[in-house]
Amino acid sequence: MVITLVGEKLAKPGLEFVYYGPGEPCKTCKLARVCIGNLEPGRRYKIVRVRNIEHPCPLHEGKVRVVEVVEPAIDVLIDPRYAIAGSKIKLTFVECEEPDKTELVRPEGLFEGDMVKILEILGDIECNGKKYKLVRVMREKE
Numbered sequence: 001m002v003i004t005l006v007g008e009k010l011a012k013p014g015l016e017f018v019y020y021g022p023g024e025p026c027k028t029c030k031l032a033r034v035c036i037g038n039l040e041p042g043r044r045y046k047i048v049r050v051r052n053i054e055h056p057c058p059l060h061e062g063k064v065r066v067v068e069v070v071e072p073a074i075d076v077l078i079d080p081r082y083a084i085a086g087s088k089i090k091l092t093f094v095e096c097e098e099p100d101k102t103e104l105v106r107p108e109g110l111f112e113g114d115m116v117k118i119l120e121i122l123g124d125i126e127c128n129g130k131k132y133k134l135v136r137v138m139r140e141k142e
Contacts, residue, residue, distance in 0.1 A: 002068070004036070005067070009060075011065035014047065017045055017047075018108045019039040019041055020042070026059070048069065051067065073137065083135055093112050119135075122135060
């Protein structure tokens with residue numbers, strides 16, 4: 001569980017977001033350490049709890065709220081040889097040139113080389129004439 005700050009209008013349990021890095025005003029903000037210091041650029045986060053604490057913010061229409069976030073499970077295509085529920089693997093993205101499958105091939109929030117745990121096998125998907133497994137994974141923190 002990570003504590004961070006998000007814009008008041010976005011502070012809703014269940015909302016997912018990808019952190020892309022700090023905005024210009026963040027670099028001199030006294031709350032930057034708790035706001036963005038706990039987040040990793042390019043990672044996806046899910047709000048699990050909104051606390052009743054708010055702070056002024058020049059980026060988020062005036063206010064941010066304190067929230068608790070986790071990295072959510074993410075669906076990704078993998079080589080079927082490695083699709084074993086409960087196993088931990090080093091993530092290798094598959095080759096697929098079909099634009100409609102980009103979010104499953106290289107989902108935001110995961111990086112090639114991440115250690116992930118396969119939570120569930122969701123089915124088969126074909127791409128470029130090859131069959132891959134669609135799995136739901138959770139990143140294993142180091």
